[in-house]
Amino acid sequence: MLKGKSIILGITGGIAAYKGAALCSKLVQAGAIVHIIMTESATRFITPLTLQTLSRNPVYIDTFDERDPAVVSHIHLADHADLIVIAPATANAIAKLAGGHADDMLSTTLLAATCPVLVAPAMNVHMYEHPAVVNNLELLAARGVMFVEPGTGQLACGYVAKGRLAEPEDIVLAIESWFGRGGKLKGKRVLVTAGGTMERLDPVRYLTNDSSGKMGFAIAEAALLMGADVTLVAGRTSVAPPAGVKVIRVESAEQMLEAVTGIYDDMDIVVKSAAVADYRAVQISGQKLKKSGEKLVLELERTTDILETLGQRKQNQFLVGFAAETEDIDHYAMDKLRRKHCDLIVANDVSLDGAGFNGDTNIVQIFGSEGLVEAMPLLSKREVAVHLLELIAGRLAYSGGNGK
Ligand code: PMT
Numbered sequence: 001m002l003k004g005k006s007i008i009l010g011i012t013g014g015i016a017a018y019k020g021a022a023l024c025s026k027l028v029q030a031g032a033i034v035h036i037i038m039t040e041s042a043t044r045f046i047t048p049l050t051l052q053t054l055s056r057n058p059v060y061i062d063t064f065d066e067r068d069p070a071v072v073s074h075i076h077l078a079d080h081a082d083l084i085v086i087a088p089a090t091a092n093a094i095a096k097l098a099g100g101h102a103d104d105m106l107s108t109t110l111l112a113a114t115c116p117v118l119v120a121p122a123m124n125v126h127m128y129e130h131p132a133v134v135n136n137l138e139l140l141a142a143r144g145v146m147f148v149e150p151g152t153g154q155l156a157c158g159y160v161a162k163g164r165l166a167e168p169e170d171i172v173l174a175i176e177s178w179f180g181r182g183g184k185l186k187g188k189r190v191l192v193t194a195g196g197t198m199e200r201l202d203p204v205r206y207l208t209n210d211s212s213g214k215m216g217f218a219i220a221e222a223a224l225l226m227g228a229d230v231t232l233v234a235g236r237t238s239v240a241p242p243a244g245v246k247v248i249r250v251e252s253a254e255q256m257l258e259a260v261t262g263i264y265d266d267m268d269i270v271v272k273s274a275a276v277a278d279y280r281a282v283q284i285s286g287q288k289l290k291k292s293g294e295k296l297v298l299e300l301e302r303t304t305d306i307l308e309t310l311g312q313r314k315q316n317q318f319l320v321g322f323a324a325e326t327e328d329i330d331h332y333a334m335d336k337l338r339r340k341h342c343d344l345i346v347a348n349d350v351s352l353d354g355a356g357f358n359g360d361t362n363i364v365q366i367f368g369s370e371g372l373v374e375a376m377p378l379l380s381k382r383e384v385a386v387h388l389l390e391l392i393a394g395r396l397a398y399s400g401g402n403g404k
Helices: 015-029 048-055 073-080 091-099 105-112 125-129 131-142 168-181 214-225 253-264 306-312 329-339 381-398
Strands: 006-011 033-038 083-089 117-121 151-154 160-164 189-194 199-202 205-207 229-234 246-249 269-272 279-281 300-302 318-325 344-349 364-368 371-375
Touching (some): 006 015, 006 073, 006 105, 015 083, 033 105, 073 105, 083 091, 083 105, 083 168, 091 117, 117 168, 125 131, 125 160, 168 214, 168 381, 189 214, 189 253, 199 279, 205 279, 214 229, 214 269, 214 381, 229 253, 253 306, 269 306, 269 381, 306 329, 318 329, 318 381, 329 344, 329 364, 329 371, 344 381, 364 381, 371 381
Parallel strands (some): 006 033, 006 083, 083 117, 189 269, 229 246, 269 318, 318 344
Antiparallel strands (some): 279 300, 364 371
16 A cells, blocks of 8 residues: 555654654564654664664755755655654644644654644643644644644653554554545545533533543544545544544433534534433432432433434445444344444444453454444554544445435
């Protein structure tokens, strides 16, 4: 898929710069022609010689180090690139790109480039959440810059939080998505729901579930890379949503219902990966519930099934539901597919290690009206998302647009 593609890999000065070597190697193995541009600070973390050896091309650091008198390097590189990837992208590199600075080889090349740009940020969580960085990311997303979100885990600074560079495999997957699948969902409006709903009991207590939002966010990110216009309706999540998508925040199942049905008619594809509460409190106490007696009985009532409502109102939308099961997967998945009028159901056995809630991986089986369509092994949620969207895009193309 990447054979013969010219990719500039910009490596900036963070500890994750060492992962740039693995990324470079994977891109070269996939057939890409890789030109490395390092910032001065990146050379403190990893040597240019490593990257020159892996890329089999000279490494650029200094704008004025012109080796070929026939060309101006930053313009020549920018003109011949199919894609520029910045991984890791520090807060400083992101700020320079947002501000249009051109004070080193990488920023100058970026300013001269007209090809797409993919940014993989990596930094301390507080830096990543700083309003200045958030603003810069939003600005870049609005300009069409694509992102591979950082992962959550142990950061070099000691924090366990969001900010670590996405794994090189995931960055390659995003790059392949762009080249191989880029445009497959162009012009499509995609609605993804993610996270868990919160059903209030009183001002400080609520019923919720373990959904982190990672599965839905991976689907939103992958859809964006495939050219779709993506809206996310997100409940309670433990990670930040991907840059570049419109995000509508909700709390309860009722609010999710309102948000989703309000925009449903304008959507081409809807993927309901959110974990929605099936029950809510009959009465939400205005005051904090007081301790009284040894037992407390809560009276709950059914929430509206959002997916079922969408299924009943379906016009031309391609509707995908999820099913979180612990037994008899095929039976329950097919039952949900038929009852909720879905085009596909993605079933995950949430009792399996590596599947379902919270982690970075999932094990899913996808069902269509004909039965089992695809059974996937343990994959990262990003890989699951790409496979799912490939399947949806294929079905839409086959049906001439509406998946029927
Ligand atoms: O967010 P993560 O931590 O990454 O975890 C991912 C996940 C486990 C939440 C995800 O993979 C998943 O399985 N999502 C669906 C969870 C769920 O609510 O499953 P369900 O079998 O109870 O519901 C079936 C479908 O109906 C789902 O598409 C759900 O969004 C929808 N539903 C359910 C109840 C309701 N009131 N309204 C709904 O729309």
